[in-house]
Amino acid sequence: MISRRDAPQWVKESGRTAVRAVGRLTTELRVRPDFLMVGTQRGGTTSLFRSLAEHPGIVQPNFHKGVHYFDVNYHRGPRWYQGHFPTRAAARRRAAGTTDRPLAFESAGYYMHHPLAPERIARDLPGVKLLVLLRDPVERAFSAHKHELARGFETESSFERALELEESRLAGEVERIRADHRYLSHSHRHHSYVDRGRYADQIERLFALFGRERVLVLFAEDFFAEPEPHYDRIIDFLGLPHWRPARFERHNARPGSPMPEAVRTRLTEHFEPYDTRLAELLGEVPAWRR
Numbered sequence: 001m002i003s004r005r006d007a008p009q010w011v012k013e014s015g016r017t018a019v020r021a022v023g024r025l026t027t028e029l030r031v032r033p034d035f036l037m038v039g040t041q042r043g044g045t046t047s048l049f050r051s052l053a054e055h056p057g058i059v060q061p062n063f064h065k066g067v068h069y070f071d072v073n074y075h076r077g078p079r080w081y082q083g084h085f086p087t088r089a090a091a092r093r094r095a096a097g098t099t100d101r102p103l104a105f106e107s108a109g110y111y112m113h114h115p116l117a118p119e120r121i122a123r124d125l126p127g128v129k130l131l132v133l134l135r136d137p138v139e140r141a142f143s144a145h146k147h148e149l150a151r152g153f154e155t156e157s158s159f160e161r162a163l164e165l166e167e168s169r170l171a172g173e174v175e176r177i178r179a180d181h182r183y184l185s186h187s188h189r190h191h192s193y194v195d196r197g198r199y200a201d202q203i204e205r206l207f208a209l210f211g212r213e214r215v216l217v218l219f220a221e222d223f224f225a226e227p228e229p230h231y232d233r234i235i236d237f238l239g240l241p242h243w244r245p246a247r248f249e250r251h252n253a254r255p256g257s258p259m260p261e262a263v264r265t266r267l268t269e270h271f272e273p274y275d276t277r278l279a280e281l282l283g284e285v286p287a288w289r290r
Helices: 009-025 045-053 078-082 088-095 117-124 137-151 159-170 173-179 186-190 199-210 220-225 227-238 261-282
Strands: 035-039 103-107 129-134 215-219
Touching: 035 045, 035 117, 045 103, 045 129, 045 220, 045 227, 117 199, 129 199, 129 220, 129 227, 137 159, 137 261, 159 173, 159 186, 159 261, 173 186, 199 215, 199 261, 215 220, 215 227, 220 227
Parallel strands: 035 103, 035 129, 129 215
Antiparallel strands: none
16 A cells, blocks of 8 residues: 555645645634744754644644745635644644644745735734744855755856846845735745845844734754753743653755855855844844854
8 A cells, every 4th residue: 555655746736635625615624823933944944843843732734834825825815825724623632631722833934034924924813923043144045045956946056156146136026026916036035045134124024013022033053052942932932831852853954065265254244234233133142143
C-alpha cells in the first residue's frame, strides 16, 4: 500500500484540492488563526514553526505552514482561507488535557513585508497576535539570494549583481500592488534582498496597527543560541500552559560559499541606521549588533 507521503505529486495535489473544497463547505466548523508568524523570510521561521506546532495546545494548517492568504491569495476570500484549518472538534481533541482553548496559527514570511498584508490581517482577524523572528539583515539577504536561486526565482547567480539590480527591479512595484489588489509582484516577493532587511519600518507599522502588546519580536540568533527561555517567552505571550518539545532543531539551512567581505562590510554599513531605529523601537539592541 502506498503511503500518502510516497504518493505521486498529482495524487497529493488532487487530494489537497478535494480537502480544500470540503473545507470551504465546512467553514463554520473550523478554527480561525489566533496568532500568525509574519516574518522574516530566511529568519529561522520554519524551525520555530515546527517547534510551536508540536505544542499540544496549538494547531497548524492542514497542509503547509503558510497559507499565504493575506499577501498573494487574498482574492480567494475568507472561506477559502478558513478552509485550510482544522475543525474545532479536531483542535479540541488534540489539546485534550492541555488547554480548553487550543490556538491555531500559520506562518508566512512575506506577510510583514507585503504592502497590504498587515492592514488586511488587522481588519480580518481582530485580536490576533503576531510573532516576528528577525535575523541579521546582512546574513538574511545572502541566505535569501541562495534560496531564491535554488528555487529558480532568481536568475542572477552573483549576489553582488542581484544587489545592484534590486532597486530597478523593485521600482514602482509597491505602487502597482496598492493600485491592483490582484497584482502579484515577482520581484517584490523574490528579489527584496535589502528592502526586507529594513526592519524598523516594518515593525513600526505593525506596532501602529496591532499595538505593542500584540506583537512579540525575537531575534533568531538568540533563539538558536538558547531556545528554551525564548520558547517559554512565546508560550507566555500566547497564554498557553508551559510545554517544551523534546528537542529544538534547525531547518532549511543552505550551505554555500561565504559572502565576499567587501559586500558584507557595505551591507553592514547600509543597515546601521535601520538597526539603530529598530533598537530604539524595541528598547533592545538587535542581537547582530551586540
